[in-house]
Amino acid sequence: xxxxxxxxxxxxxxxxxxxxxxxxxxxxxxxxxxxxxxxxxxxxxxxxxxxxxxxxxxxxxxxxxxxxxxxxxxxxxxxxxxxxxxxxxxxxxxxxxxxxxxxxxxxxxxxxxxxxxxxxxxxxxxxxxxxxxxxxxxxxxxxxxxxxxxxxxxxxxxxxxxxxxxxxxxxxxxxxxxxxxxxxxxxxxxxxxxxxxxxxxxxxxxxxxxxxxxxxxxxxxxxxxxxxxxxxxxxxxxxxxxxxxxxxxxxxxxx
Numbered sequence: 001x002x003x004x005x006x007x008x009x010x011x012x013x014x015x016x017x018x019x020x021x022x023x024x025x026x027x028x029x030x031x032x033x034x035x036x037x038x039x040x041x042x043x044x045x046x047x048x049x050x051x052x053x054x055x056x057x058x059x060x061x062x063x064x065x066x067x068x069x070x071x072x073x074x075x076x077x078x079x080x081x082x083x084x085x086x087x088x089x090x091x092x093x094x095x096x097x098x099x100x101x102x103x104x105x106x107x108x109x110x111x112x113x114x115x116x117x118x119x120x121x122x123x124x125x126x127x128x129x130x131x132x133x134x135x136x137x138x139x140x141x142x143x144x145x146x147x148x149x150x151x152x153x154x155x156x157x158x159x160x161x162x163x164x165x166x167x168x169x170x171x172x173x174x175x176x177x178x179x180x181x182x183x184x185x186x187x188x189x190x191x192x193x194x195x196x197x198x199x200x201x202x203x204x205x206x207x208x209x210x211x212x213x214x215x216x217x218x219x220x221x222x223x224x225x226x227x228x229x230x231x232x233x234x235x236x237x238x239x240x241x242x243x244x245x246x247x248x249x250x251x252x253x254x255x
Contacts, residue, residue, distance in 0.1 A: 066098050073103075102127070108141060155182075175255045176255070
């Protein structure tokens with residue numbers, strides 16, 4: 001009887017989740033039509049402004065987490081002290097203040113409208129040297145040479161790329177042997193949690209508001225399968241951020 005009751009409850013929960021998600025999908029139909037007709041492109045112009053302003057609040061809440069994450073970036077510098085760092089999906093430069101003095105930063109992002117806000121962050125973080133801003137997706141960074149950077153950084157980006165494994169292949173290609181890939185990503189919650197339910201219901205709406213952001217990805221599985229020689233990963237709960245993106249993973253991999 002207990003097993004039968006448990007199965008019935010799980011079935012009801014699954015049906016409720018599907019029903020609520022369907023309602024959310026119906027609500028996002030106008031946004032879907034905007035996307036297929038090209039009108040959604042207007043939001044891509046607005047999104048960098050939103051991201052830039054949200055960054056201040058997110059960085060305040062995640063300051064200790066980011067400080068701890070990037071604490072040892074400097075150990076991957078070359079023998080002459082130089083450190084070449086490339087950031088995938090740099091956005092408005094939210095991570096710049098956490099990078100070590102003197103490192104050279106190459107910025108990439110598929111949205112060219114971030115450049116205006118990126119320049120503001122560059123002006124505010126003069127302890128870094130900036131190489132170039134390349135408009136390119138994380139899946140295809142052919143403009144970046146093989147084994148040309150010491151560190152690659154990717155934060156809150158793998159949630160919105162089309163192919164996570166392809167991005168990680170590109171990371172391994174451009175990293176020097178012994179170089180490190182740093183990541184901080186929100187991920188899907190435990191299936192038994194109410195957050196998991198909310199993530200799956202509201203993901204269709206979040207996708208459009210977050211410019212392609214998916215909140216139900218188990219990104220740690222992609223990192224485990226990527227073929228790095230070392231993986232230092234831990235699950236954390238982001239403090240005081242929106243419940244649906246509170247579960248995070250953070251850490252670094254070594255090529």
